């Protein structure tokens with residue numbers, strides 16, 4: 001699905017040098033590479049604080065801990081996302097409240113959020129799914145009205161711009177109280193292992209989050225709260241520091257591939273190409289088609305037989321996952337999510353797809369549809 005090897009070849013000398021510097025310095029934890037990457041990312045995002053941590057799942061968990069969410073508090077999120085979003089809510093004994101998504105953007109439906117609010121609701125976790133921002137202005141309005149926190153899951157959308165109605169822009173993850181991202185290798189800004197970060201403009205919250213990731217410690221060996229151990233390695237930071245310089249170029253390459261796919265599939269009666277919403281740029285973490293009246297499994301099989309990997313993100317909605325079955329929810333409750341789970345298919349997407357590969361992929365899809 002992604003071609004990390006070709007991407008690495010192009011930046012090998014810079015990356016290898018950065019890694020070697022960390023090894024030579026032996027500052028493996030919280031070394032200078034972490035501090036400079038943090039500062040570079042703060043500058044890139046235009047955000048006051050970046051708190052590096054061990055992965056995107058931790059970023060979400062640490063945010064919820066630092067915001068002081070307590071067992072029984074309700075947290076509203078989308079039924080169509082990667083499991084991590086709901087997992088941390090459940091692990092902290094908060095109550096995940098699921099709502100449906102919009103059929104065109106696949107992002108959380110603000111009207112459904114508003115309907116799901118109760119006296120126990122404390123936070124909303126929108127996911128900027130597949131690389132495009134959720135409707136943050138509508139969500140912020142709801143959050144302000146009901147005094148709720150917003151934690152953006154920007155794990156798939158680092159570098160995307162939210163475009164406000166007045167034309168101003170903010171980077172995904174910096175629009176609300178807190179934003180979370182992942183540096184998992186296949187993410188748009190990926191390292192060579194696990195990594196993550198949290199973003200905020202709030203000084204006090206940043207202090208809390210820095211303490212939570214460091215065993216709840218503000219003064220060394222004095223623990224005023226229960227924390228976790230969640231760090232970004234210096235070696236990963238050295239890799240990320242190099243790749244951050246190319247993040248906007250990477251997004252361009254992904255959009256070029258998406259344009260190619262769009263041109264090949266637009267107006268096809270059996271395929272819905274991804275909607276590009278006017279209030280967000282799209283960084284195409286995934287290029288996801290919605291199929292109509294076809295045997296999706298057969299399409300996936302056919303593509304596999306032609307050496308074209310195609311994946312289903314996500315085949316099972318959250319409320320139908322075994323570990324998350326809940327008497328509050330049943331099949332049919334989230335019709336858009338359920339429809340998408342049955343019909344979506346994601347094509348290969350990376351910074352390294354050339355015209356020949358794209359041509360081969362699109363003609364393989366068309367071949368299947370016409371057979």
Ligand SMILES: *Cc1c(COP(=O)(O)O)cnc(C)c1O
Nearest residue numbers: 055056057082084155156182184
């Ligand atoms: C990848 C991802 C996460 C988790 O990130 P990890 O670094 O793998 O823990 C959370 N939410 C979404 C939407 C993701 O895509």
